[in-house]
Amino acid sequence: MSNIGIIVGSVYGNAQNAAEEAQAFLTNQGHDVELHVDPDVSLFDEHDSFLVVTSTTGVGDIPPNLELFYVDAKDTCPLINNKKFAVIALGDSSYGDSYCGAGTLMFELLTELQGTPISDMVGIDAMETFEPEADVLAWLETHQSEF
Numbered sequence: 001m002s003n004i005g006i007i008v009g010s011v012y013g014n015a016q017n018a019a020e021e022a023q024a025f026l027t028n029q030g031h032d033v034e035l036h037v038d039p040d041v042s043l044f045d046e047h048d049s050f051l052v053v054t055s056t057t058g059v060g061d062i063p064p065n066l067e068l069f070y071v072d073a074k075d076t077c078p079l080i081n082n083k084k085f086a087v088i089a090l091g092d093s094s095y096g097d098s099y100c101g102a103g104t105l106m107f108e109l110l111t112e113l114q115g116t117p118i119s120d121m122v123g124i125d126a127m128e129t130f131e132p133e134a135d136v137l138a139w140l141e142t143h144q145s146e147f
């Protein structure tokens with residue numbers, strides 16, 4: 001069982017709701033899970049592995065609640081030495097090239113920090129589902145043991 005930090009990026013609450021469901025599910029599976037809605041880079045020292053659940057805003061942009069964290073992490077580069085991570089990105093494919101842009105940026109960041117991805121970024125498309133949390137839970141069913 002792992003100590004997992006969930007890093008949330010959300011504007012209107014969809015990603016936060018999905019992240020809260022993920023926390024409940026992972027806790028139920030026996031993991032120790034903390035949700036970070038107003039994250040600080042010090043969280044990288046506090047957990048064995050990380051799950052990012054973020055939406056995208058603007059044109060491929062990171063939600064405001066994650067902006068400072070993202071910039072700080074780019075500046076200070078706190079290496080996570082092969083700790084496992086996954087990125088689940090809520091987006092909308094009608095935005096074309098900027099689809100899940102924030103998820104892509106977060107995946108690149110955690111790769112730069114030398115984390116080990118559990119899988120490729122998982123994109124959840126608002127054009128295909130009204131229940132992103134169901135897709136998040138389905139993905140976690142298969143992958144929770146890899147954290």
Ligand SMILES: Cc1cc2nc3c(=O)[nH]c(=O)nc-3n(C[C@H](O)[C@H](O)[C@H](O)COP(=O)(O)O)c2cc1C
Nearest residue numbers: 010011012013014015055056058060091092099100
């Ligand atoms: C103003 C605005 C801009 C958006 N820009 C993008 C975008 O560039 N790429 C994308 O994939 N989705 C984009 N979306 C879609 C959201 O990421 C998607 O609706 C998501 O479910 C919102 O989750 P949230 O409630 O956690 O913010 C945008 C939505 C809004 C309202």
